[in-house]
Structures are given as C-alpha cells and as structure tokens.
Amino acid sequence: xxxxxxxxxxxxxxxxxxxxxxxxxxxxxxxxxxxxxxxxxxxxxxxxxxxxxxxxxxxxxxxxxxxxxxxxxxxxxxxxxxxxxxxxxxxxxxxxxxxxxxxxxxxxxxxxxxxxxxxxxxxxxxxxxxxxxxxxxxxxxxxxxxxxxxxxxxxxxxxxxxxxxxxxxxxxxxxxxxxxxxxxxxxxxxx
Numbered sequence: 001x002x003x004x005x006x007x008x009x010x011x012x013x014x015x016x017x018x019x020x021x022x023x024x025x026x027x028x029x030x031x032x033x034x035x036x037x038x039x040x041x042x043x044x045x046x047x048x049x050x051x052x053x054x055x056x057x058x059x060x061x062x063x064x065x066x067x068x069x070x071x072x073x074x075x076x077x078x079x080x081x082x083x084x085x086x087x088x089x090x091x092x093x094x095x096x097x098x099x100x101x102x103x104x105x106x107x108x109x110x111x112x113x114x115x116x117x118x119x120x121x122x123x124x125x126x127x128x129x130x131x132x133x134x135x136x137x138x139x140x141x142x143x144x145x146x147x148x149x150x151x152x153x154x155x156x157x158x159x160x161x162x163x164x165x166x167x168x169x170x171x172x173x174x175x176x177x178x179x180x181x182x183x184x185x186x187x188x189x190x191x
Contacts, residue, residue: 004040006021
C-alpha cells in the first residue's frame, strides 16, 4: 500500500526528498500521485532500509572476513547477501503479481462493459436515423393536424348543408301536404 508521503519516506530513510525522487525515477521506489501529494509504497521503503542495513552488515563482515575468515566464509557471506536480495526480489515479485492479477480482473470487467456497450450500440438506432425518424414524426403530426382541421371544417359545412336540406325538405313536405289538402278540398267541392 502507498502509505508514506515523500517527506515521511525521506525522514524514515534518513535522506532528502530529492534522493527519494531519484529513487522513484530509478524505479527503486514505487510511487503514486494523488493530486499534488506523492505517496511511496511502504514495502519498498522497508525493503530499501533493510537492504541498506544488510549492506552495512556485509561491509562490516567483509572487513572482519579479510582479517579472520578464509575464502569459504566469504562465499557464505556473499550467499547470505544474495538471499537477502532474492527475498527482497521475491517480495517485489509477489506484490507485482498481485497487482497484475487485480489489473487483469479490472481489464476483464472493462472488456465486459465495452462488449455490452457495443451490443447496445449495435442493436440500437443510430443518432442520425433517430433524428430523421423524429423529424418525419413531427412532419406527419403537423400534416395530421392539418387534415384534422380540414375534416372538422368539412364536418361543419356538411352539418350546415344537412340542416338546410332538412329545413328545405320539411318546407317541401308541408307544402306538398297543403297541396294535397287543397287538391282534396277542390276535388271534394266539385263532386
């Protein structure tokens, strides 16, 4: 985890922040920037401190080794240093492997989201077709409104004609009835 700030890492290692920056650029320390604050991975700081301590021990052992130990002991000391380096590398390897697994899972999730989005885009109507259909729909609505207005005015005109014809037919029927009554009266008076 990235828990130390640049300044905290420098204080813990007993170096300047510029040295911390150099370690970051040399990939000896992994860092993450959050806004303007740079966080350093705590395991890298601890590993660097541990390596620095073991190097000092090895230097001290080498001084002693030159005076008292034979060649076999010096290879053992070098081998002990290699074990320290290999365990440090193993820790870094495990951390990186965990990060790769997490990133692979994230990539798979994002690939699934992209696939779903592509399916939705593939099955959906394009924006141009949508705009075109929307324009045609609005145009047909305005045409239908004009047709409805024309039919309403035609209906009013036909209702008025029907009233006129109804009145005319009523007057004609009354007139015919009056004529029949008059014809019947005239015929009855002639007899």
